[in-house]
Amino acid sequence: MSGSVLVVGGGIIGLSCAFEAARRGYKVTLLEPDRIGGQASGAAAGMLAPFSENTEQPDAFFQLCLSSLKQYPTWVNAVEQHSGISVEWINSGSLNVFQHEADLLPVQSRLRWQNKWGARAEFVEGSALKGIEPNLSQEAIAAIYYPEESHVYAPKLVEALEMACRNLGVTFFERAGDIQSIELIRGGGVSLLTSRLLEEVRAERVIICSGAWTGMYEKWLDISIPIHPIRGQICSYEGSLEEVRHMVFSSQAYWVGKKEGRIVCGASEDVAGFETSVTERGIKRLIKSSERWFPFFSGRQTVHQWAGLRPATTDGLPLLGAVGEEKSVIMAAGHYRNGILLSPITALLVGDLLDGRSQSASLLPFSPYRFTYACNN
Ligand SMILES: Cc1cc2nc3c(=O)[nH]c(=O)nc-3n(C[C@H](O)[C@H](O)[C@H](O)COP(=O)(O)OP(=O)(O)OC[C@H]3O[C@@H](n4cnc5c(N)ncnc54)[C@H](O)[C@@H]3O)c2cc1C
Numbered sequence: 001m002s003g004s005v006l007v008v009g010g011g012i013i014g015l016s017c018a019f020e021a022a023r024r025g026y027k028v029t030l031l032e033p034d035r036i037g038g039q040a041s042g043a044a045a046g047m048l049a050p051f052s053e054n055t056e057q058p059d060a061f062f063q064l065c066l067s068s069l070k071q072y073p074t075w076v077n078a079v080e081q082h083s084g085i086s087v088e089w090i091n092s093g094s095l096n097v098f099q100h101e102a103d104l105l106p107v108q109s110r111l112r113w114q115n116k117w118g119a120r121a122e123f124v125e126g127s128a129l130k131g132i133e134p135n136l137s138q139e140a141i142a143a144i145y146y147p148e149e150s151h152v153y154a155p156k157l158v159e160a161l162e163m164a165c166r167n168l169g170v171t172f173f174e175r176a177g178d179i180q181s182i183e184l185i186r187g188g189g190v191s192l193l194t195s196r197l198l199e200e201v202r203a204e205r206v207i208i209c210s211g212a213w214t215g216m217y218e219k220w221l222d223i224s225i226p227i228h229p230i231r232g233q234i235c236s237y238e239g240s241l242e243e244v245r246h247m248v249f250s251s252q253a254y255w256v257g258k259k260e261g262r263i264v265c266g267a268s269e270d271v272a273g274f275e276t277s278v279t280e281r282g283i284k285r286l287i288k289s290s291e292r293w294f295p296f297f298s299g300r301q302t303v304h305q306w307a308g309l310r311p312a313t314t315d316g317l318p319l320l321g322a323v324g325e326e327k328s329v330i331m332a333a334g335h336y337r338n339g340i341l342l343s344p345i346t347a348l349l350v351g352d353l354l355d356g357r358s359q360s361a362s363l364l365p366f367s368p369y370r371f372t373y374a375c376n377n
Pocket of ligand 1: 008009010011012013014031032033034035036037038039040041042043044045046047048178179209210211212213216231232233234266267307308309310311332333334335336337338339340341342
């Protein structure tokens with residue numbers, strides 16, 4: 001393989017694409033306007049939960065999430081090998097807990113279709129539920145147990161990917177300033193100008209991985225990119241893996257125990273533009289849910305509170321695919337609530353696009369053109 005690739009955006013998606021492109025032999029540069037991993041990717045809870053996140057049907061998005069989960073063992077192994085850093089991957093399994101009899105009505109059909117897709121999910125209640133998650137409140141009458149779901153420590157995965165990229169020779173432009181223009185050169189190639197770098201950056205191909213900020217590329221790419229930020233507020237308590245053994249999802253919040261002696265509780269969903277501060281109301285809601293579902297949290301203080309901006313498209317699906325006549329631009333953005341889970345499959349699909357391997361059918365639902373065509377019809 002030969003060719004130069006410029007990745008714009010230093011979150012999990014940009015780092016994963018840069019890692020994959022470098023592994024395939026491309027000459028890769030990664031440009032980040034601000035700090036590597038400083039946005040959504042560093043804020044995430046790190047859950048790899050395709051079944052908990054997709055409860056309705058095995059649509060294209062669910063299948064993308066599931067294939068990404070299947071890539072995780074090999075992917076994590078490669079990242080850890082190339083970086084020498086552990087991403088703290090924990091095969092905890094997860095519990096989706098229910099409080100009311102009425103919540104149980106859709107459970108059997110959900111179990112049926114998800115088990116056909118390899119979930120190995122089980123319905124648990126009463127003493128069996130108490131046995132596997134002893135600190136859960138009596139209010140939890142039953143749960144679906146997903147043994148296949150797991151989690152990583154997202155900031156560590158970011159750190160490991162950055163190190164792996166550096167070890168593979170990726171050039172980094174961090175704190176490069178705002179993107180001022182991107183020009184598609186006739187005959188191939190791209191040229192990009194930022195507010196801080198003195199010279200333009202050129203490459204044969206560019207991969208746009210700019211998370212919640214990707215909408216600004218509309219003006220240069222001449223396509224419709226309806227990506228907007230959805231703020232997620234999240235907090236953590238001191239606590240052990242014994243206190244919350246699985247990832248636990250309720251209808252109001254989720255809890256994930258981390259190796260460093262923290263239990264993370266997330267996450268709100270609100271619209272606040274590009275504001276990344278937490279609000280008293282948002283965090284109070286999480287604390288209230290924590291005390292309700294795990295009474296041992298009562299009186300325990302949160303030790304850290306933070307927020308990040310999920311990159312959401314208007315149909316909830318990411319934009320994955322090539323753009324432009326010369327196909328010199330590849331979009332990989334809009335991963336909304338599942339960017340950590342989706343990082344391996346995104347990188348592999350982008351790698352195949354760089355290599356010119358066709359996967360047009362599987363990528364059709366995620367086409368970067370789908371909103372442009374919808375506007376023109
Ligand atoms: C609270 C919270 C919890 C979450 N929990 C999970 C979870 O448990 N599991 C899961 O799978 N996902 C989770 N997510 C979602 C996940 O974090 C995102 O889907 C993922 O981080 C998106 O990665 P990204 O690289 O596209 O975006 P980002 O990490 O936001 O990175 C985008 C980068 O682009 C840079 N940038 C800004 N402007 C430009 C520009 N003009 N050009 C180029 N670059 C630019 C930014 O500075 C940033 O570094 C969570 C999100 C939040 C907020």
